[in-house]
Amino acid sequence: MVSPPRQLALALNHAERLSREDFLPGPSNEAALAMIERWPDWPARALAIAGPQGSGKSHLASIWASLSGARMLSAHAMHTPTLLDALATGALVLEDCETGNFDERALFHLLNLVKEHDGYLLVTARTLPASWKVGLPDLASRLRAMPAIAMATPDDALLRAVTVKLFADRQLSVDEPLIAYLLTRIPRSFAAIQSAVQTLDREALQRKRPVNRALAAEVLRDLREGT
Structure with a gap:
């Protein structure tokens, strides 16, 4: 049997819609969404949202960035000399933060800057910060104290x-x-x-x-x- 013709598929980028109107709420994400919309009335200056790939963390981060004017920074690109510029708007999203993919001293410095400048920080990750294995005792203490919300299993x-x-x-x-x-x-x-x-x-x-x-x-x- 002759196989049907196959057309070359181009690697095109498909824009995911990340506005508040496009977010799909449900029991698994309602706590995280409520906290995002509660800003700036947060329990602390820093908040972490944890969940599996595709669970909506980046969408929530985008919603919060629109509300707060936050800049976006990938955890692996975090370097101490550039952190003050990253926090220039007073709010920052630190994305995909996990054990081993960030500079511990840079993250500790960032948490200090957020406090010193009355800024806000939203951290997205697959696991809760309290579970990360870090070598700096002071950073480990900060991560255990950071308010965090885990995205639940979707229905x-x-x-x-x-x-x-x-x-x-x-x-x-x-x-x-x-x-x-x-x-x-x-x-x-x-x-x-x-x-x-x-x-x-x-x-x-x-x-x-x-x-x-x-x-x-x-x-x-x-x-x-x-x-």
């Missing part, structure tokens, strides 16, 4: 809504049979959903097919068979 309704949103971000309209099929056959995580949506979008373009349940069944079968 069915939120997983379904996120799946629809990720397709919509790629300008793909999908039906209920496809959503139901996917959510019963892939791991129940945001990362798995992101990967499935990306794969289906790519395969639809390559195979010149619509994104539907039939395509999903073929793609998942091919992945199982390693083809």
Whole structure:
């Protein structure tokens, strides 16, 4: 049998909508969202939000940045000489902060600057700061004291809504049979959903097919068979 023609899929960036109106609230993220919207009435000058990949941490950070005027800084790019400039607006988002991917002295210095300049800091991470293994005792003490919110496991309704949103971000309209099929056959995580949506979008373009349940069944079968 002759295989159907495959079109070259270009590596195009798909803009994820990160406004407050585009955020999908649910039991797993309601505490974090409430704290973001409560700003500046926070229990401390620094707050951490922890959760798995794709759980909405960056979306919440974007919402807070719009509210506070915060700049965004990746943890691995944090260096002591540039921290005062990073905090120039009085608010800063420190993204993807985990054990081993940041300069401990720089983070300790940043926490001091936030306090000294009456600034605000939002930290995003996959794990709670209190669990990070750090060598500086003073930093470990600060991390244990930092208010933190863990994103809970998403419920069915939120997983379904996120799946629809990720397709919509790629300008793909999908039906209920496809959503139901996917959510019963892939791991129940945001990362798995992101990967499935990306794969289906790519395969639809390559195979010149619509994104539907039939395509999903073929793609998942091919992945199982390693083809």
